[in-house]
Amino acid sequence: MGLNLKNCPRCGRVFPAGSGRDICSKCLEAEDDDYGVVRRYVRDHPRSTVVEVAEETGVDEEVILQYLRDGRLMSNSFSSVINCERCGKSIRGGRYCDSCLNVIDSQIRGVDPPKEDEPKAKNLGKSSKGMHIKNNIF
Ligand SMILES: [Zn+2]
Ligand SMILES: [Zn+2]
Numbered sequence: 001m002g003l004n005l006k007n008c009p010r011c012g013r014v015f016p017a018g019s020g021r022d023i024c025s026k027c028l029e030a031e032d033d034d035y036g037v038v039r040r041y042v043r044d045h046p047r048s049t050v051v052e053v054a055e056e057t058g059v060d061e062e063v064i065l066q067y068l069r070d071g072r073l074m075s076n077s078f079s080s081v082i083n084c085e086r087c088g089k090s091i092r093g094g095r096y097c098d099s100c101l102n103v104i105d106s107q108i109r110g111v112d113p114p115k116e117d118e119p120k121a122k123n124l125g126k127s128s129k130g131m132h133i134k135n136n137i138f
Pocket of ligand 1: 008009010011012013023024025026027028
């Protein structure tokens, strides 16, 4: 009673959820090692890019981006080199800007994203013959 257990999203182990952490202590330890290395490197080399940090520390670029996404790692130089992979806007962390994240998020949930590329357009020319949709398009 009262003890909440969660599954670690990384390794699947069950661990007490009360600690305010999302991963189990084992994964946390492993991550803290990487995190410590990355953080130290960024502090010593404040102008390096994510790619450079990844190469120099041996920590996966995705992991570093995850630190940024989580707000655990902040670097001024990072914020100017990371661009949204979708629209190219400069962002502080992660892979996408907020507005693209919204779109992606709604796509994942199966909700209609804001209208973008409806495949309708290409049918218009062909199918107009003999159909009564003319007045209903808009
Ligand atoms: Zn784990
Ligand atoms: Zn974007």
